[in-house]
Amino acid sequence: MKPLQQITVIGVGLIGGSFAKAVKEKKLAQKVIGFGHNPERIQKAVQLGVIDEGVCDLKAAVENSDLIMLAVPLGSFAQIFKDIKPYVRPDAIITDAGSAKLSVVNSIKDAFGEIPRRFVAGHPIAGKEQSGVEAADSDLFIDHRVILTPTEETDSDALECVETLWRKLGALVEKMSPQFHDEVFAATSHLPHLLAFALVEMLNEHPELGNVFKYTAGGFRDFTRIASSDAVMWRDISVHNHTAIAKWLQEYRDYLDEMIKLIEKQDAAALHELFLAAKTARDTHIVARTDAQ
Ligand SMILES: NC(=O)C1=CN([C@@H]2O[C@H](COP(=O)(O)OP(=O)(O)OC[C@H]3O[C@@H](n4cnc5c(N)ncnc54)[C@H](O)[C@@H]3O)[C@@H](O)[C@H]2O)C=CC1
Numbered sequence: 329m330k331p332l333q334q335i336t337v338i339g340v341g342l343i344g345g346s347f348a349k350a351v352k353e354k355k356l357a358q359k360v361i362g363f364g365h366n367p368e369r370i371q372k373a374v375q376l377g378v379i380d381e382g383v384c385d386l387k388a389a390v391e392n393s394d395l396i397m398l399a400v401p402l403g404s405f406a407q408i409f410k411d412i413k414p415y416v417r418p419d420a421i422i423t424d425a426g427s428a429k430l431s432v433v434n435s436i437k438d439a440f441g442e443i444p445r446r447f448v449a450g451h452p453i454a455g456k457e458q459s460g461v462e463a464a465d466s467d468l469f470i471d472h473r474v475i476l477t478p479t480e481e482t483d484s485d486a487l488e489c490v491e492t493l494w495r496k497l498g499a500l501v502e503k504m505s506p507q508f509h510d511e512v513f514a515a516t517s518h519l520p521h522l523l524a525f526a527l528v529e530m531l532n533e534h535p536e537l538g539n540v541f542k543y544t545a546g547g548f549r550d551f552t553r554i555a556s557s558d559a560v561m562w563r564d565i566s567v568h569n570h571t572a573i574a575k576w577l578q579e580y581r582d583y584l585d586e587m588i589k590l591i592e593k594q595d596a597a598a599l600h601e602l603f604l605a606a607k608t609a610r611d612t613h614i615v616a617r618t619d620a621q
């Protein structure tokens with residue numbers, strides 16, 4: 329990997345801020361610039377030591393950069409790609425951290441007229457329910473997977489550079505197609521977030537139970553932590569991966585329908601079999617796992 333002179337992060341929140349801070353701490357670029365619309369917020373990122381310089385002018389932010397990282401909600405990508413196109417150096421690498429990949433690939437294709445060879449789509453499978461630069465953590469990606477979704481257009485040198493950068497931040501990099509990514513993460517990430525939002529809001533809409541949250545225990549807390557995640561981010565993920573998410577939600581609903589039947593029939597044996605199979609799968613693949621989250 330050639331030494332990077334300048335990296336620009338567009339969207340200096342939890343993910344962009346964590347990436348910028350980690351790059352800075354590990355000295356993987358001479359300068360890390362952050363772009364944001366709000367001058368006070370971007371100066372806050374400088375004060376927190378997350379970026380070297382904060383800029384509110386997009387041209388100034390990207391024109392001298394070797395690598396541009398987009399870490400904004402998915403609904404903002406299309407406009408940003410259009411806005412940066414005139415200013416990005418032809419040899420600059422563009423990458424991102426968005427939670428869905430096909431929509432990002434399609435929106436850069438729309439903005440640039442083709443998928444730029446030096447565009448490398450990515451998704452760190454690391455995060456938390458907090459958002460904003462105050463939550464940035466340079467250790468966030470250590471031992472966590474980062475998925476890269478190159479296409480046949482992707483330049484191997486750009487791909488290697490992004491892969492090396494994430495590895496130097498401690499991440500475990502894997503590659504897959506944007507389509508497979510969206511299918512897998514609809515099931516493992518997007519579905520559980522939507523279930524958590526739905527459970528909390530369903531109970532919230534039952535005032536006859538009083539403050540029912542007063543009676544919740546650790547299980548409810550564990551299950552619904554992610555319902556405290558950012559509403560804009562999850563609105564955008566739901567819209568930008570709608571096909572796969574709707575498919576998995578329907579599959580889950582069908583599964584619940586089957587479970588309701590077993591419960592109504594008081595089919596203890598079938599319920600036990602189901603719970604035991606799920607417990608065994610979780611104990612095998614999640615509780616015992618130490619390599620990556
Ligand atoms: N929060 C998480 O756990 C994870 C989030 N992601 C993805 O990373 C991206 C960023 O998420 P977070 O960092 O959590 O969100 P965040 O809300 O903490 O940060 C987003 C930042 O982008 C800024 N922003 C919004 N629109 C903008 C625009 N048009 N131009 C410039 N800045 C703009 C916001 O002011 C904010 O500073 C999203 O696409 C999300 O799907 C990926 C992995 C994990």
Ligand SMILES: O=C(O)C(=O)Cc1ccc(O)cc1
Pocket residue numbers: 426427452453454455456457517554
């Ligand atoms: O808070 C959690 O546990 C998460 O699952 C965070 C998360 C949210 C979105 C992503 O695309 C990846 C990771």
